[in-house]
Amino acid sequence: MSKNTEIAKIFDQIASMLSILDENPFKIRAYKKAALNILELNEEIEDRVSRDDVTDIPGVGKELANKIKEYVETGKIEEYHKIQEKVPLEMTELLGILGLGPKTLALLYKELNVRSLEDLEKVLDGDEVLNFKGLGQKKVDEIKRGIPLLKESRERTHLGKALPLAESIKKEVENIKGTEGTIVAGSIRRMRETIKDIDILTISDNTEKTVKEFTKLPFVKEVLASGSTKGSVITNEGIQVDLRVVGPESYGGALQYFSGSQAHNVKLRTIASKNGFRINEYGIFKGEEKVAGETEKEMYGTLGLPLIPPELREDRGEIEAASEGRLPDLIELSDIKGDLHMHTKWSDGKATIQEMAEKAMELGYEYIAITDHSPSSTIANGLSIERLNEKRLELREINKKIKGIHILMGSEVDIKTDGSLDYPDEVLKELDVVIASVHSGFKMDRDAITKRILMALENPYVHALGHPTGRLINGREPYDVDIDQLIEAALKHDKALEVNSSYLRLDLKDLHVRKAVDAGVKVIISTDAHRTQQLLQMRLGIGTARRGWVQKKDVLNTLEFGALNEWLKSKK
Protein backbone atom coordinates (compact mmCIF):
# COMPACT_ATOMS: atom_id res chain seq x y z
CA MET A 1 0.00 0.00 0.00
CA SER A 2 1.37 3.35 -0.93
CA LYS A 3 1.84 6.10 1.63
CA ASN A 4 -0.98 7.99 -0.08
CA THR A 5 -3.39 5.15 0.60
CA GLU A 6 -2.16 4.73 4.15
CA ILE A 7 -2.54 8.38 5.03
CA ALA A 8 -5.96 8.60 3.38
CA LYS A 9 -7.09 5.62 5.40
CA ILE A 10 -5.82 7.15 8.63
CA PHE A 11 -7.56 10.46 7.94
CA ASP A 12 -10.76 8.62 7.15
CA GLN A 13 -10.54 6.68 10.38
CA ILE A 14 -9.82 9.85 12.34
CA ALA A 15 -12.95 11.34 10.78
CA SER A 16 -14.97 8.34 11.90
CA MET A 17 -13.60 8.47 15.43
CA LEU A 18 -14.28 12.21 15.64
CA SER A 19 -17.84 11.61 14.52
CA ILE A 20 -18.36 9.08 17.29
CA LEU A 21 -16.96 11.70 19.68
CA ASP A 22 -19.60 14.10 18.34
CA GLU A 23 -17.00 16.60 17.18
CA ASN A 24 -17.60 19.55 14.85
CA PRO A 25 -19.13 18.03 11.70
CA PHE A 26 -17.16 20.38 9.48
CA LYS A 27 -13.92 19.26 10.99
CA ILE A 28 -14.97 15.69 10.28
CA ARG A 29 -15.79 16.60 6.72
CA ALA A 30 -12.41 18.32 6.39
CA TYR A 31 -10.64 15.06 7.27
CA LYS A 32 -12.81 13.09 4.88
CA LYS A 33 -12.33 15.52 2.06
CA ALA A 34 -8.58 15.57 2.55
CA ALA A 35 -8.54 11.76 2.56
CA LEU A 36 -10.41 11.69 -0.72
CA ASN A 37 -8.12 14.21 -2.36
CA ILE A 38 -5.03 12.35 -1.22
CA LEU A 39 -6.39 9.21 -2.85
CA GLU A 40 -7.00 11.22 -6.00
CA LEU A 41 -3.47 12.52 -5.99
CA ASN A 42 -1.63 11.35 -9.05
CA GLU A 43 1.83 11.25 -7.50
CA GLU A 44 3.60 9.94 -4.45
CA ILE A 45 2.87 12.04 -1.40
CA GLU A 46 6.50 11.74 -0.31
CA ASP A 47 7.41 13.85 -3.34
CA ARG A 48 5.01 16.53 -2.16
CA VAL A 49 6.59 16.51 1.26
CA SER A 50 10.09 16.82 -0.12
CA ARG A 51 8.99 19.69 -2.35
CA ASP A 52 7.18 21.23 0.63
CA ASP A 53 3.94 21.87 -1.28
CA VAL A 54 1.62 19.53 0.60
CA THR A 55 -0.82 22.37 1.24
CA ASP A 56 -1.37 22.67 -2.51
CA ILE A 57 -3.51 19.54 -2.22
CA PRO A 58 -7.10 20.77 -2.04
CA GLY A 59 -8.53 20.43 1.44
CA VAL A 60 -5.12 20.14 3.05
CA GLY A 61 -4.17 23.10 5.21
CA LYS A 62 -1.43 23.67 7.72
CA GLU A 63 -2.69 21.21 10.33
CA LEU A 64 -3.20 18.26 8.03
CA ALA A 65 0.01 19.06 6.15
CA ASN A 66 1.90 18.69 9.43
CA LYS A 67 0.28 15.34 10.08
CA ILE A 68 1.22 14.19 6.58
CA LYS A 69 4.82 15.27 7.10
CA GLU A 70 4.84 13.57 10.48
CA TYR A 71 3.71 10.31 8.88
CA VAL A 72 6.20 10.46 6.03
CA GLU A 73 9.06 11.26 8.40
CA THR A 74 8.24 9.08 11.41
CA GLY A 75 5.82 6.49 10.07
CA LYS A 76 3.06 7.49 12.47
CA ILE A 77 0.68 10.25 13.44
CA GLU A 78 0.50 10.91 17.15
CA GLU A 79 -2.99 12.39 17.04
CA TYR A 80 -4.25 9.19 15.44
CA HIS A 81 -3.09 7.09 18.35
CA LYS A 82 -4.28 9.62 20.90
CA ILE A 83 -7.84 9.51 19.64
CA GLN A 84 -7.79 5.74 19.76
CA GLU A 85 -7.43 6.02 23.52
CA LYS A 86 -10.88 7.59 23.47
CA VAL A 87 -12.46 5.49 20.71
CA PRO A 88 -11.14 2.04 19.76
CA LEU A 89 -10.38 1.73 16.07
CA GLU A 90 -12.73 -1.23 15.73
CA MET A 91 -15.64 1.13 16.42
CA THR A 92 -15.07 2.88 13.11
CA GLU A 93 -15.89 -0.32 11.25
CA LEU A 94 -19.26 -0.49 12.98
CA LEU A 95 -20.22 2.71 11.18
CA GLY A 96 -20.44 0.56 8.06
CA ILE A 97 -23.54 -1.12 9.45
CA LEU A 98 -26.60 0.11 7.62
CA GLY A 99 -28.79 2.22 9.88
CA LEU A 100 -26.17 2.63 12.56
CA GLY A 101 -24.58 6.08 12.57
CA PRO A 102 -22.23 8.01 14.82
CA LYS A 103 -24.91 9.32 17.22
CA THR A 104 -26.32 5.94 18.06
CA LEU A 105 -22.88 4.42 18.23
CA ALA A 106 -21.74 7.17 20.61
CA LEU A 107 -24.73 6.45 22.82
CA LEU A 108 -24.03 2.72 22.91
CA TYR A 109 -20.38 3.44 23.56
CA LYS A 110 -21.01 5.79 26.46
CA GLU A 111 -23.99 4.19 28.10
CA LEU A 112 -23.52 0.49 27.41
CA ASN A 113 -19.75 0.21 27.00
CA VAL A 114 -19.87 -1.06 23.44
CA ARG A 115 -16.27 -1.36 22.23
CA SER A 116 -16.48 -3.97 19.48
CA LEU A 117 -18.77 -5.82 17.11
CA GLU A 118 -19.04 -8.58 19.67
CA ASP A 119 -20.16 -6.09 22.34
CA LEU A 120 -22.67 -4.61 19.94
CA GLU A 121 -24.24 -7.96 19.12
CA LYS A 122 -24.58 -8.76 22.85
CA VAL A 123 -26.12 -5.39 23.67
CA LEU A 124 -28.63 -5.60 20.85
CA ASP A 125 -29.85 -8.93 22.20
CA GLY A 126 -30.36 -7.50 25.69
CA ASP A 127 -33.18 -5.35 27.12
CA GLU A 128 -31.13 -2.41 28.35
CA VAL A 129 -30.72 -1.04 24.84
CA LEU A 130 -34.41 -0.10 24.78
CA ASN A 131 -34.07 2.26 27.74
CA PHE A 132 -32.92 5.23 25.69
CA LYS A 133 -34.78 8.00 23.98
CA GLY A 134 -34.94 7.56 20.25
CA LEU A 135 -34.04 3.88 20.34
CA GLY A 136 -36.91 1.45 19.84
CA GLN A 137 -37.28 -2.17 18.90
CA LYS A 138 -37.55 -1.37 15.20
CA LYS A 139 -34.27 0.50 15.19
CA VAL A 140 -32.61 -2.36 17.06
CA ASP A 141 -33.95 -4.83 14.51
CA GLU A 142 -32.70 -2.69 11.66
CA ILE A 143 -29.19 -2.62 13.08
CA LYS A 144 -29.30 -6.37 13.70
CA ARG A 145 -30.26 -6.95 10.08
CA GLY A 146 -27.38 -4.72 9.00
CA ILE A 147 -24.67 -6.75 10.73
CA PRO A 148 -24.54 -9.78 8.40
CA LEU A 149 -24.76 -7.38 5.46
CA LEU A 150 -21.63 -5.64 6.70
CA LYS A 151 -19.85 -8.95 6.98
CA GLU A 152 -20.62 -10.06 3.44
CA SER A 153 -20.40 -6.80 1.51
CA ARG A 154 -17.06 -5.35 2.50
CA GLU A 155 -15.94 -5.11 -1.05
CA ARG A 156 -17.28 -2.95 -3.80
CA THR A 157 -18.62 -4.77 -6.85
CA HIS A 158 -16.70 -4.85 -10.13
CA LEU A 159 -18.20 -2.58 -12.78
CA GLY A 160 -18.16 -5.51 -15.21
CA LYS A 161 -20.57 -7.40 -12.95
CA ALA A 162 -22.70 -4.48 -11.84
CA LEU A 163 -23.28 -3.01 -15.28
CA PRO A 164 -25.14 -6.01 -16.77
CA LEU A 165 -27.11 -6.40 -13.55
CA ALA A 166 -28.07 -2.72 -13.63
CA GLU A 167 -29.14 -3.03 -17.24
CA SER A 168 -31.41 -5.96 -16.50
CA ILE A 169 -32.96 -4.09 -13.55
CA LYS A 170 -33.44 -1.08 -15.79
CA LYS A 171 -35.45 -3.27 -18.18
CA GLU A 172 -37.69 -4.42 -15.34
CA VAL A 173 -38.31 -0.84 -14.27
CA GLU A 174 -39.13 0.05 -17.86
CA ASN A 175 -41.82 -2.62 -17.73
CA ILE A 176 -43.55 -0.93 -14.80
CA LYS A 177 -46.58 0.79 -16.26
CA GLY A 178 -46.33 4.55 -16.61
CA THR A 179 -42.52 4.82 -16.38
CA GLU A 180 -40.51 6.69 -18.92
CA GLY A 181 -36.89 7.67 -19.53
CA THR A 182 -35.51 5.03 -17.16
CA ILE A 183 -31.76 5.37 -16.84
CA VAL A 184 -28.90 3.95 -14.80
CA ALA A 185 -27.27 6.82 -12.89
CA GLY A 186 -24.72 6.92 -10.07
CA SER A 187 -21.20 5.57 -10.24
CA ILE A 188 -22.15 3.10 -12.98
CA ARG A 189 -23.06 5.97 -15.27
CA ARG A 190 -19.69 7.49 -14.41
CA MET A 191 -18.10 4.10 -15.21
CA ARG A 192 -16.21 3.84 -11.95
CA GLU A 193 -14.19 0.64 -11.80
CA THR A 194 -16.13 -0.61 -8.79
CA ILE A 195 -19.52 0.34 -7.45
CA LYS A 196 -21.27 0.21 -4.11
CA ASP A 197 -24.89 0.31 -5.21
CA ILE A 198 -27.02 0.63 -8.31
CA ASP A 199 -28.89 3.88 -8.86
CA ILE A 200 -31.85 3.98 -11.21
CA LEU A 201 -33.86 7.04 -12.16
CA THR A 202 -37.22 7.03 -13.85
CA ILE A 203 -40.09 9.37 -14.72
CA SER A 204 -43.65 8.69 -13.60
CA ASP A 205 -46.66 10.80 -12.74
CA ASN A 206 -47.64 8.41 -9.98
CA THR A 207 -44.34 8.30 -8.16
CA GLU A 208 -45.49 6.51 -5.02
CA LYS A 209 -47.16 3.69 -6.94
CA THR A 210 -44.05 3.24 -9.09
CA VAL A 211 -41.84 2.95 -6.01
CA LYS A 212 -44.24 0.36 -4.53
CA GLU A 213 -44.16 -1.75 -7.68
CA PHE A 214 -40.39 -1.48 -7.81
CA THR A 215 -40.06 -2.95 -4.33
CA LYS A 216 -42.12 -5.95 -5.47
CA LEU A 217 -39.97 -6.88 -8.47
CA PRO A 218 -38.74 -10.50 -8.45
CA PHE A 219 -35.04 -9.68 -7.91
CA VAL A 220 -35.79 -7.96 -4.60
CA LYS A 221 -34.68 -9.83 -1.52
CA GLU A 222 -35.24 -7.12 1.03
CA VAL A 223 -36.84 -3.67 1.11
CA LEU A 224 -34.82 -1.06 2.97
CA ALA A 225 -37.05 1.93 2.30
CA SER A 226 -40.10 2.76 0.27
CA GLY A 227 -41.39 6.33 0.18
CA SER A 228 -43.23 8.64 -2.15
CA THR A 229 -40.28 9.42 -4.46
CA LYS A 230 -37.59 6.87 -3.67
CA GLY A 231 -37.14 3.27 -2.75
CA SER A 232 -34.17 1.16 -1.67
CA VAL A 233 -33.89 -2.59 -1.94
CA ILE A 234 -31.32 -5.36 -1.71
CA THR A 235 -31.11 -7.80 -4.60
CA ASN A 236 -30.67 -11.54 -4.34
CA GLU A 237 -27.00 -10.95 -5.16
CA GLY A 238 -26.76 -8.71 -2.08
CA ILE A 239 -26.38 -5.43 -3.97
CA GLN A 240 -28.35 -2.35 -2.95
CA VAL A 241 -30.52 -0.74 -5.62
CA ASP A 242 -31.93 2.76 -5.17
CA LEU A 243 -34.78 3.95 -7.36
CA ARG A 244 -35.67 7.62 -7.66
CA VAL A 245 -38.93 8.62 -9.32
CA VAL A 246 -39.61 12.18 -10.47
CA GLY A 247 -41.88 14.10 -12.83
CA PRO A 248 -40.59 15.07 -16.29
CA GLU A 249 -40.06 18.68 -15.21
CA SER A 250 -37.35 17.54 -12.75
CA TYR A 251 -35.69 14.81 -14.80
CA GLY A 252 -32.52 16.78 -15.54
CA GLY A 253 -32.15 17.95 -11.97
CA ALA A 254 -32.61 14.44 -10.63
CA LEU A 255 -30.26 12.90 -13.19
CA GLN A 256 -27.57 15.44 -12.41
CA TYR A 257 -27.95 14.94 -8.68
CA PHE A 258 -28.24 11.18 -8.89
CA SER A 259 -25.20 10.75 -11.14
CA GLY A 260 -22.79 12.35 -8.70
CA SER A 261 -20.08 12.21 -7.78
CA GLN A 262 -20.73 13.72 -4.42
CA ALA A 263 -17.56 15.80 -4.69
CA HIS A 264 -18.62 17.08 -8.11
CA ASN A 265 -22.09 17.97 -6.86
CA VAL A 266 -20.83 19.70 -3.74
CA LYS A 267 -18.50 21.87 -5.78
CA LEU A 268 -21.19 22.64 -8.35
CA ARG A 269 -23.65 23.61 -5.63
CA THR A 270 -21.10 25.78 -3.87
CA ILE A 271 -20.32 27.64 -7.08
CA ALA A 272 -24.02 27.98 -7.83
CA SER A 273 -24.79 29.45 -4.44
CA LYS A 274 -22.07 32.05 -4.89
CA ASN A 275 -23.93 33.13 -8.00
CA GLY A 276 -27.25 33.32 -6.22
CA PHE A 277 -28.57 29.92 -7.33
CA ARG A 278 -29.66 26.95 -5.30
CA ILE A 279 -29.37 23.43 -6.74
CA ASN A 280 -31.32 20.46 -5.50
CA GLU A 281 -32.49 17.24 -7.13
CA TYR A 282 -35.46 19.02 -8.70
CA GLY A 283 -33.57 21.71 -10.53
CA ILE A 284 -31.89 25.05 -10.16
CA PHE A 285 -33.68 27.81 -8.28
CA LYS A 286 -33.22 31.56 -8.07
CA GLY A 287 -35.09 32.53 -4.95
CA GLU A 288 -38.40 30.71 -5.26
CA GLU A 289 -38.28 30.61 -9.01
CA LYS A 290 -37.22 27.43 -10.77
CA VAL A 291 -34.90 28.29 -13.64
CA ALA A 292 -33.81 24.82 -14.83
CA GLY A 293 -34.53 21.15 -14.27
CA GLU A 294 -35.88 19.40 -17.33
CA THR A 295 -32.57 18.33 -18.85
CA GLU A 296 -29.01 18.02 -17.63
CA LYS A 297 -27.85 20.24 -20.45
CA GLU A 298 -30.14 22.96 -19.16
CA MET A 299 -28.84 22.44 -15.62
CA TYR A 300 -25.22 22.98 -16.61
CA GLY A 301 -26.16 25.63 -19.16
CA THR A 302 -27.85 27.74 -16.50
CA LEU A 303 -24.56 27.83 -14.64
CA GLY A 304 -22.80 28.93 -17.81
CA LEU A 305 -21.25 25.51 -18.42
CA PRO A 306 -21.39 23.01 -21.26
CA LEU A 307 -22.75 19.56 -20.40
CA ILE A 308 -20.01 17.73 -18.53
CA PRO A 309 -19.78 14.03 -19.47
CA PRO A 310 -20.62 11.80 -16.48
CA GLU A 311 -17.24 10.05 -16.58
CA LEU A 312 -15.51 13.35 -15.78
CA ARG A 313 -17.68 14.27 -12.80
CA GLU A 314 -15.21 13.56 -10.02
CA ASP A 315 -14.08 17.06 -9.11
CA ARG A 316 -10.79 16.47 -10.86
CA GLY A 317 -10.77 19.84 -12.56
CA GLU A 318 -13.68 19.20 -14.93
CA ILE A 319 -15.75 22.13 -13.65
CA GLU A 320 -12.85 24.53 -14.13
CA ALA A 321 -12.15 23.07 -17.58
CA ALA A 322 -15.80 23.39 -18.52
CA SER A 323 -15.99 27.03 -17.49
CA GLU A 324 -12.86 27.79 -19.49
CA GLY A 325 -14.15 25.95 -22.55
CA ARG A 326 -11.44 23.31 -22.52
CA LEU A 327 -13.33 20.10 -21.83
CA PRO A 328 -11.77 17.23 -23.76
CA ASP A 329 -13.61 15.75 -26.73
CA LEU A 330 -13.76 12.29 -25.20
CA ILE A 331 -13.22 9.09 -27.13
CA GLU A 332 -16.32 7.01 -27.88
CA LEU A 333 -16.83 3.31 -28.36
CA SER A 334 -17.72 3.92 -32.01
CA ASP A 335 -14.25 5.42 -32.60
CA ILE A 336 -12.63 2.03 -32.05
CA LYS A 337 -11.54 0.38 -35.31
CA GLY A 338 -10.03 -2.80 -33.94
CA ASP A 339 -8.80 -4.77 -30.96
CA LEU A 340 -5.10 -5.50 -30.60
CA HIS A 341 -4.98 -7.91 -27.66
CA MET A 342 -6.80 -11.24 -27.51
CA HIS A 343 -6.16 -14.94 -26.97
CA THR A 344 -7.34 -18.08 -28.75
CA LYS A 345 -7.26 -21.83 -28.25
CA TRP A 346 -3.64 -21.70 -29.36
CA SER A 347 -2.85 -20.62 -25.78
CA ASP A 348 -5.43 -20.18 -23.01
CA GLY A 349 -8.37 -18.76 -24.97
CA LYS A 350 -11.62 -20.62 -25.50
CA ALA A 351 -12.32 -19.74 -29.15
CA THR A 352 -10.54 -20.27 -32.46
CA ILE A 353 -8.90 -17.54 -34.51
CA GLN A 354 -11.79 -17.73 -36.94
CA GLU A 355 -14.43 -17.40 -34.22
CA MET A 356 -12.70 -14.35 -32.75
CA ALA A 357 -12.44 -12.79 -36.22
CA GLU A 358 -16.10 -13.38 -36.98
CA LYS A 359 -17.18 -11.82 -33.71
CA ALA A 360 -14.89 -8.85 -34.36
CA MET A 361 -16.52 -8.38 -37.76
CA GLU A 362 -19.91 -8.31 -36.08
CA LEU A 363 -18.60 -5.44 -34.01
CA GLY A 364 -17.63 -3.63 -37.18
CA TYR A 365 -13.88 -3.82 -36.63
CA GLU A 366 -11.39 -3.37 -39.47
CA TYR A 367 -8.68 -5.38 -37.78
CA ILE A 368 -7.72 -7.53 -34.82
CA ALA A 369 -4.45 -8.86 -33.49
CA ILE A 370 -4.26 -12.40 -32.15
CA THR A 371 -1.80 -12.20 -29.28
CA ASP A 372 -1.40 -15.55 -27.61
CA HIS A 373 1.03 -16.12 -24.77
CA SER A 374 4.74 -16.83 -25.04
CA PRO A 375 6.51 -20.00 -23.72
CA SER A 376 7.24 -18.82 -20.17
CA SER A 377 3.53 -18.60 -19.45
CA THR A 378 3.31 -22.33 -19.17
CA ILE A 379 0.05 -22.38 -17.23
CA ALA A 380 -1.45 -20.30 -20.03
CA ASN A 381 -0.17 -22.81 -22.59
CA GLY A 382 2.28 -20.31 -24.07
CA LEU A 383 3.48 -20.96 -27.63
CA SER A 384 6.91 -22.37 -28.42
CA ILE A 385 8.55 -20.93 -31.53
CA GLU A 386 7.46 -24.04 -33.44
CA ARG A 387 3.82 -23.64 -32.43
CA LEU A 388 4.05 -19.95 -33.15
CA ASN A 389 5.03 -20.80 -36.70
CA GLU A 390 2.20 -23.30 -37.04
CA LYS A 391 -0.20 -20.69 -35.79
CA ARG A 392 1.09 -18.24 -38.38
CA LEU A 393 0.18 -20.71 -41.15
CA GLU A 394 -3.35 -21.11 -39.84
CA LEU A 395 -3.74 -17.38 -39.48
CA ARG A 396 -2.66 -16.84 -43.09
CA GLU A 397 -5.24 -19.35 -44.28
CA ILE A 398 -8.01 -17.65 -42.33
CA ASN A 399 -6.95 -14.26 -43.62
CA LYS A 400 -7.34 -15.59 -47.15
CA LYS A 401 -10.70 -17.13 -46.36
CA ILE A 402 -12.33 -14.27 -44.44
CA LYS A 403 -12.72 -11.00 -46.27
CA GLY A 404 -13.41 -7.68 -44.64
CA ILE A 405 -11.11 -7.86 -41.63
CA HIS A 406 -7.34 -7.83 -41.22
CA ILE A 407 -6.14 -10.46 -38.77
CA LEU A 408 -2.73 -9.53 -37.43
CA MET A 409 -0.20 -12.02 -36.14
CA GLY A 410 0.82 -11.02 -32.66
CA SER A 411 1.95 -12.19 -29.28
CA GLU A 412 1.62 -11.15 -25.69
CA VAL A 413 5.23 -11.71 -24.80
CA ASP A 414 6.35 -12.18 -21.22
CA ILE A 415 8.80 -9.72 -19.81
CA LYS A 416 11.07 -12.07 -17.91
CA THR A 417 12.40 -11.15 -14.47
CA ASP A 418 15.71 -10.01 -15.94
CA GLY A 419 13.89 -7.64 -18.31
CA SER A 420 14.53 -9.72 -21.42
CA LEU A 421 11.66 -10.83 -23.61
CA ASP A 422 10.38 -14.35 -23.98
CA TYR A 423 11.16 -14.64 -27.73
CA PRO A 424 14.45 -13.67 -29.39
CA ASP A 425 14.49 -10.51 -31.48
CA GLU A 426 14.49 -12.40 -34.79
CA VAL A 427 11.15 -13.96 -33.81
CA LEU A 428 9.68 -10.69 -32.51
CA LYS A 429 10.70 -9.01 -35.73
CA GLU A 430 8.40 -11.30 -37.70
CA LEU A 431 5.30 -10.45 -35.64
CA ASP A 432 2.82 -7.75 -36.64
CA VAL A 433 1.96 -6.82 -33.06
CA VAL A 434 4.11 -7.32 -29.96
CA ILE A 435 2.57 -6.63 -26.58
CA ALA A 436 5.00 -7.01 -23.72
CA SER A 437 3.56 -7.92 -20.33
CA VAL A 438 4.63 -8.94 -16.85
CA HIS A 439 3.07 -12.21 -15.69
CA SER A 440 5.42 -13.29 -12.92
CA GLY A 441 7.73 -11.91 -10.29
CA PHE A 442 5.25 -9.32 -9.06
CA LYS A 443 6.99 -8.84 -5.75
CA MET A 444 10.17 -7.23 -7.02
CA ASP A 445 11.11 -3.94 -5.42
CA ARG A 446 10.30 -0.66 -7.08
CA ASP A 447 13.68 -0.06 -8.59
CA ALA A 448 14.06 -3.56 -9.94
CA ILE A 449 10.63 -3.93 -11.48
CA THR A 450 10.80 -0.46 -13.00
CA LYS A 451 14.17 -1.22 -14.61
CA ARG A 452 12.81 -4.55 -15.80
CA ILE A 453 9.89 -2.96 -17.62
CA LEU A 454 11.99 -0.08 -18.95
CA MET A 455 14.24 -2.64 -20.56
CA ALA A 456 11.28 -4.15 -22.38
CA LEU A 457 10.18 -0.73 -23.59
CA GLU A 458 13.64 -0.22 -25.04
CA ASN A 459 13.32 -3.27 -27.25
CA PRO A 460 12.78 -1.95 -30.79
CA TYR A 461 10.22 -4.62 -31.73
CA VAL A 462 7.81 -3.99 -28.88
CA HIS A 463 4.64 -2.03 -29.71
CA ALA A 464 2.85 -1.76 -26.41
CA LEU A 465 3.07 -2.51 -22.74
CA GLY A 466 0.20 -4.77 -21.66
CA HIS A 467 -1.70 -4.13 -18.40
CA PRO A 468 1.12 -1.86 -17.20
CA THR A 469 0.66 -2.13 -13.43
CA GLY A 470 -0.53 -5.74 -13.14
CA ARG A 471 -3.21 -5.06 -10.58
CA LEU A 472 -6.36 -7.15 -10.19
CA ILE A 473 -9.20 -5.08 -8.80
CA ASN A 474 -10.15 -6.41 -5.35
CA GLY A 475 -7.61 -9.15 -5.96
CA ARG A 476 -3.99 -8.15 -6.30
CA GLU A 477 -2.06 -4.97 -5.63
CA PRO A 478 -0.25 -3.46 -8.61
CA TYR A 479 3.44 -4.18 -8.72
CA ASP A 480 5.46 -1.36 -7.30
CA VAL A 481 6.41 0.23 -10.59
CA ASP A 482 7.28 3.90 -11.05
CA ILE A 483 4.53 4.97 -13.42
CA ASP A 484 6.20 8.29 -14.20
CA GLN A 485 9.26 6.53 -15.53
CA LEU A 486 7.10 4.22 -17.65
CA ILE A 487 5.36 7.21 -19.17
CA GLU A 488 8.64 8.93 -19.86
CA ALA A 489 10.07 5.85 -21.53
CA ALA A 490 6.93 5.19 -23.57
CA LEU A 491 7.13 8.72 -24.88
CA LYS A 492 10.83 8.49 -25.65
CA HIS A 493 10.60 5.19 -27.52
CA ASP A 494 7.18 5.82 -29.10
CA LYS A 495 5.53 2.86 -27.39
CA ALA A 496 1.86 2.57 -26.50
CA LEU A 497 0.57 1.87 -23.02
CA GLU A 498 -2.44 -0.39 -22.80
CA VAL A 499 -5.79 0.29 -21.21
CA ASN A 500 -6.79 -3.31 -20.61
CA SER A 501 -10.59 -3.57 -20.65
CA SER A 502 -10.94 -6.73 -18.60
CA TYR A 503 -13.22 -5.76 -15.72
CA LEU A 504 -10.77 -7.38 -13.32
CA ARG A 505 -7.90 -5.23 -14.55
CA LEU A 506 -8.90 -1.88 -16.07
CA ASP A 507 -5.18 -1.23 -16.21
CA LEU A 508 -3.99 1.49 -16.78
CA LYS A 509 -6.52 2.96 -14.40
CA ASP A 510 -8.23 6.29 -14.99
CA LEU A 511 -5.76 8.56 -13.17
CA HIS A 512 -2.74 6.87 -14.74
CA VAL A 513 -4.05 6.96 -18.28
CA ARG A 514 -4.84 10.64 -17.82
CA LYS A 515 -1.27 11.25 -16.77
CA ALA A 516 -0.02 9.29 -19.76
CA VAL A 517 -2.03 11.13 -22.41
CA ASP A 518 -1.27 14.45 -20.72
CA ALA A 519 2.37 13.64 -21.32
CA GLY A 520 1.61 12.85 -24.96
CA VAL A 521 1.85 9.07 -24.76
CA LYS A 522 -0.35 7.03 -27.11
CA VAL A 523 -2.52 4.28 -25.71
CA ILE A 524 -4.25 1.21 -27.07
CA ILE A 525 -7.56 0.17 -25.58
CA SER A 526 -7.91 -3.58 -25.82
CA THR A 527 -9.96 -6.38 -24.33
CA ASP A 528 -7.47 -9.18 -23.64
CA ALA A 529 -10.47 -11.36 -24.58
CA HIS A 530 -10.19 -15.08 -23.94
CA ARG A 531 -13.57 -15.85 -25.52
CA THR A 532 -15.68 -14.15 -28.18
CA GLN A 533 -18.13 -12.60 -25.75
CA GLN A 534 -15.31 -10.81 -23.92
CA LEU A 535 -14.65 -8.69 -26.99
CA LEU A 536 -17.69 -6.74 -25.80
CA GLN A 537 -15.79 -5.62 -22.69
CA MET A 538 -14.27 -2.91 -24.84
CA ARG A 539 -16.87 -0.54 -23.43
CA LEU A 540 -15.35 -0.89 -19.96
CA GLY A 541 -11.95 0.14 -21.28
CA ILE A 542 -13.58 3.04 -23.10
CA GLY A 543 -15.24 4.07 -19.83
CA THR A 544 -11.90 3.99 -18.03
CA ALA A 545 -10.24 5.94 -20.85
CA ARG A 546 -12.99 8.57 -20.77
CA ARG A 547 -12.49 8.88 -17.01
CA GLY A 548 -8.87 9.53 -17.91
CA TRP A 549 -9.81 12.40 -20.24
CA VAL A 550 -8.68 10.38 -23.27
CA GLN A 551 -9.52 11.67 -26.74
CA LYS A 552 -9.72 9.81 -30.02
CA LYS A 553 -6.38 11.20 -31.14
CA ASP A 554 -4.64 9.58 -28.15
CA VAL A 555 -5.71 6.07 -29.09
CA LEU A 556 -3.91 4.05 -31.77
CA ASN A 557 -6.69 1.56 -32.37
CA THR A 558 -8.94 4.34 -33.56
CA LEU A 559 -6.72 4.60 -36.64
CA GLU A 560 -7.81 3.21 -39.99
CA PHE A 561 -5.95 0.04 -40.87
CA GLY A 562 -3.51 1.74 -43.22
CA ALA A 563 -2.35 4.31 -40.70
CA LEU A 564 -2.19 1.78 -37.90
CA ASN A 565 -0.17 -0.63 -39.99
CA GLU A 566 2.27 2.09 -40.86
CA TRP A 567 2.90 2.71 -37.17
CA LEU A 568 3.18 -1.01 -36.44
CA LYS A 569 5.73 -1.41 -39.22
CA SER A 570 7.80 1.45 -37.89
CA LYS A 571 8.91 -0.98 -35.17
CA LYS A 572 10.67 -3.31 -37.58
Add this chain to the structure above:
DNA sequence: GCCGTTTTCGGCCCGACTGTTTTCAGTCG
Protein backbone atom coordinates in the same frame (compact mmCIF):
# COMPACT_ATOMS: atom_id res chain seq x y z
C1' DG B 1 -9.95 21.80 9.87
C1' DC B 2 -10.24 24.48 5.43
C1' DC B 3 -10.92 28.55 2.85
C1' DG B 4 -11.52 33.55 0.59
C1' DT B 5 -13.72 38.20 -7.24
C1' DT B 6 -19.00 38.73 -1.10
C1' DT B 7 -14.90 36.79 3.93
C1' DT B 8 -8.33 35.97 7.55
C1' DC B 9 -13.80 35.06 10.62
C1' DG B 10 -17.75 32.77 9.76
C1' DG B 11 -19.25 30.18 6.89
C1' DC B 12 -19.03 25.06 5.18
C1' DC B 13 -24.75 21.12 -0.44
C1' DC B 14 -29.30 19.58 0.09
C1' DG B 15 -33.31 16.70 0.56
C1' DA B 16 -35.82 11.87 1.40
C1' DC B 17 -37.08 8.24 4.52
C1' DT B 18 -37.69 6.12 9.07
C1' DG B 19 -38.67 5.81 13.73
C1' DT B 20 -40.10 7.66 17.73
C1' DT B 21 -41.37 12.34 17.82
C1' DT B 22 -46.07 15.44 18.41
C1' DT B 23 -42.08 19.08 15.24
C1' DC B 24 -37.68 16.31 14.93
C1' DA B 25 -33.20 13.70 15.06
C1' DG B 26 -30.56 10.30 12.86
C1' DT B 27 -29.06 8.25 8.76
C1' DC B 28 -28.22 8.00 4.03
C1' DG B 29 -26.74 9.32 -0.56
